[in-house]
Amino acid sequence: MLTKSFEITCPVGLHARPASILVSVAQGFKSSILIKYQDKEVPANSLIGVMTLGAETGQSVEVTISGEDEEKAMERLEAFFEKELKDL
Amino acid sequence: MIKGIPASKGIGIGKALVYKEAEDSNKFAGRKVTETEIENEISRFKAAHEATGKKLDETKIKASKVLEEKDLQLFEAYKMVLNDPILNDMVLANIKTQLLCVEASVLEAVGKIKAMFLAINNEYMKQRAEDVENVGNYILDALLGRERIDLSHLEEDTILIAKDLTPADTVGLDKKHIKGFAIEKGGETSHTAIVARTLEIPAVVGCGENIMNISSGDSLILDGETGIVIINPKATEFEEYSAKFLKHSTEAEEIKQLRDKSAETRDGIRVELVGNIAKPEEASSVLEKGGEGIGLFRTEFLYLDRSQLPTEEEQFQEYKKVAESMGGLPCIIRTMDIGGDKQMKSLHMPAEENPFLGYRAIRICLNEIEIFKTQLRAILRASVYGKLKIMFPMISGIEELREAKKILGEVKAELNEKNIPFDQSLKIGIMIEIPSAAMIADLLAKEVDFFSIGTNDLCQYTLAVDRMNEKVSYLYNPLHLGVLRLIRNIIEAGHQAGIKVGMCGEMAANIENAVILLGLGLDEFSMVPSSIPYVKRAIRNITFEKAKQIAENVMKMENTKQINDYVKERLYAD
Numbered sequence: 001m002l003t004k005s006f007e008i009t010c011p012v013g014l015h016a017r018p019a020s021i022l023v024s025v026a027q028g029f030k031s032s033i034l035i036k037y038q039d040k041e042v043p044a045n046s047l048i049g050v051m052t053l054g055a056e057t058g059q060s061v062e063v064t065i066s067g068e069d070e071e072k073a074m075e076r077l078e079a080f081f082e083k084e085l086k087d088l
Numbered sequence: 089m090i091k092g093i094p095a096s097k098g099i100g101i102g103k104a105l106v107y108k109e110a111e112d113s114n115k116f117a118g119r120k121v122t123e124t125e126i127e128n129e130i131s132r133f134k135a136a137h138e139a140t141g142k143k144l145d146e147t148k149i150k151a152s153k154v155l156e157e158k159d160l161q162l163f164e165a166y167k168m169v170l171n172d173p174i175l176n177d178m179v180l181a182n183i184k185t186q187l188l189c190v191e192a193s194v195l196e197a198v199g200k201i202k203a204m205f206l207a208i209n210n211e212y213m214k215q216r217a218e219d220v221e222n223v224g225n226y227i228l229d230a231l232l233g234r235e236r237i238d239l240s241h242l243e244e245d246t247i248l249i250a251k252d253l254t255p256a257d258t259v260g261l262d263k264k265h266i267k268g269f270a271i272e273k274g275g276e277t278s279h280t281a282i283v284a285r286t287l288e289i290p291a292v293v294g295c296g297e298n299i300m301n302i303s304s305g306d307s308l309i310l311d312g313e314t315g316i317v318i319i320n321p322k323a324t325e326f327e328e329y330s331a332k333f334l335k336h337s338t339e340a341e342e343i344k345q346l347r348d349k350s351a352e353t354r355d356g357i358r359v360e361l362v363g364n365i366a367k368p369e370e371a372s373s374v375l376e377k378g379g380e381g382i383g384l385f386r387t388e389f390l391y392l393d394r395s396q397l398p399t400e401e402e403q404f405q406e407y408k409k410v411a412e413s414m415g416g417l418p419c420i421i422r423t424m425d426i427g428g429d430k431q432m433k434s435l436h437m438p439a440e441e442n443p444f445l446g447y448r449a450i451r452i453c454l455n456e457i458e459i460f461k462t463q464l465r466a467i468l469r470a471s472v473y474g475k476l477k478i479m480f481p482m483i484s485g486i487e488e489l490r491e492a493k494k495i496l497g498e499v500k501a502e503l504n505e506k507n508i509p510f511d512q513s514l515k516i517g518i519m520i521e522i523p524s525a526a527m528i529a530d531l532l533a534k535e536v537d538f539f540s541i542g543t544n545d546l547c548q549y550t551l552a553v554d555r556m557n558e559k560v561s562y563l564y565n566p567l568h569l570g571v572l573r574l575i576r577n578i579i580e581a582g583h584q585a586g587i588k589v590g591m592c593g594e595m596a597a598n599i600e601n602a603v604i605l606l607g608l609g610l611d612e613f614s615m616v617p618s619s620i621p622y623v624k625r626a627i628r629n630i631t632f633e634k635a636k637q638i639a640e641n642v643m644k645m646e647n648t649k650q651i652n653d654y655v656k657e658r659l660y661a662d
Binding site: 011015016020023042043045046047048049051052054086087 | 168172
């Protein structure tokens with residue numbers, strides 16, 4: 001199991017387009033991926049879940065991944081949160 | 089009379105058709121099943137889920153004939169909701185642990201998810217809550233075998249009344265006979281509103297529960313501009329709205345017909361009417377409104393609101409998009425005009441005391457030469473896909489212009505060396521927006537292929553007025569004789585050197601001003617696309633001789649009010 005925190009860097013927060021891109025990224029892996037924001041935790045492959053987290057820009061979320069491809073998945077999510085998200 | 093939210097312009101007059109859902113699913117709320125029925129309920133849910141997926145795909149295919157790409161994305165959003173693990177897990181848990189029947193399980197899950205969205209208080213999330221409800225209704229349709237009323241064959245002059253409409257309802261819509269929508273729910277961005285605007289059918293949404301008290305066959309008037317629905321109107325109301333209807337439809341028709349006509353005066357002088365855009369996607373609206381090209385493509389969108397500079401490839405793709413969508417019509421690309429009120433994060437520019445008099449536009453480009461070269465290379469490479477021109481903003485004197493041209497020359501030489509193709513005869517122009525440039529227009533004209541007057545800045549620099557400052561903004565006035573004389577000087581200097589002079593400021597979009605500019609000899613008028621038809625109509629309705637006479641007289645007047653009154657009188661009195 002891998003866990004890491006990330007800051008939300010896109011100006012609109014984790015809604016709309018950034019949320020749906022994250023969901024499609026998460027859907028590409030077999031591992032279970034969970035995202036925790038404040039006291040809520042949701043599966044990252046659920047758009048409803050990710051959008052209703054209400055994670056705003058500047059806040060941080062905690063990602064927990066467990067499963068056979070957890071390392072690859074974490075690598076991909078690091079790229080998403082640390083590089084791609086800024087420009088969304 | 090019922091008042092709702094105006095969602096699509098126009099007047100609709102006709103008979104009501106009340107569209108109700110076939111069977112109310114709410115009666116299933118809370119209905120329980122026994123443990124032995126669980127398996128059966130789960131397989132009913134799976135079957136309904138699959139049927140809904142298919143239905144959405146079919147509906148999307150049908151809709152692709154009527155709706156645009158961006159509206160079709162709604163179906164993708166619906167499918168994402170349908171396949172969402174949270175929704176599905178919730179429904180299954182309701183069946184297994186709460187022993188609810190499928191219908192009740194779906195209703196409960198949809199209600200809960202809607203509440204989750206509504207808890208985040210913003211308009212976007214409200215719309216997503218509606219999406220979830222619509223998807224829930226699709227699943228319930230499949231479960232109950234509900235068929236929706238066929239809207240593909242309507243009686244003449246129908247005004248549709250409904251609680252809410254989904255893409256499935258509107259897809260085969262009988263466009264010929266529908267004259268309006270009055271909908272209980274929804275806002276300006278709801279599905280019905282979008283469809284209505286695309287099809288140019290008047291619509292009022294968010295009318296409230298009372299709208300459902302209307303009976304099918306009631307006579308109705310609907311005003312999509314004010315959001316009013318009148319039930320069984322009086323004779324006087326009927327007359328009033330018939331007149332409005334006629335006016336609206338003749339005007340819309342007239343504007344449509346103007347689209348393919350040129351901007352030519354009655355005595356045969358032709359000018360160019362083109363559009364200002366800030367994103368490549370807006371190019372299509374210039375063509376829709378009858379523009380003959382793009383007079384100003386602002387490239388700032390590539391630089392703002394981001395922490396990294398745009399790459400050459402990224403810029404190339406955007407410029408190519410515009411070049412191609414204009415299909416050979418000219419497009420003037422203005423190199424970046426950052427600074428002033430537009431700041432760029434990637435450059436870490438320090439705050440300035442006088443940003444409008446500071447480090448901006450070409451001044452940045454001549455200092456950060458690599459940024460400038462990247463943009464020029466991208467434009468040049470894209471120039472083989474259409475007819476592009478390059479325009480430098482904020483030129484104040486001859487040295488700056490020569491320096492910019494020298495850098496452009498270097499980029500061209502570099503491309504030639506690498507055998508990368510570009511339009512070798514690509515035209516170069518400058519914005520004239522600084523008074524010093526206006527005064528030496530005769531010298532500048534010898535160095536470029538065209539001028540474009542930027543009146544917004546020219547005005548603020550000439551009159552020393554910050555138009556954002558409420559205390560002094562009353563002084564901001566393009567018809568100040570000081571500004572008009574500069575404009576005349578620029579046009580005359582351009583013509584003497586044999587180059588075309590255009591304008592891409594807001595001034596050109598105003599009909600009275602446009603007539604004065606026409607009279608002063610302006611060759612090209614560039615404006616927001618929506619203004620193009622109105623200016624075109626004004627140009628087509630006047631002779632060049634008359635415009636010239638108006639302009640000559642205006643140049644002798646002392647104050648703006650006198651100018652305004654005189655132009656209006658000459659335009660509308662006879």
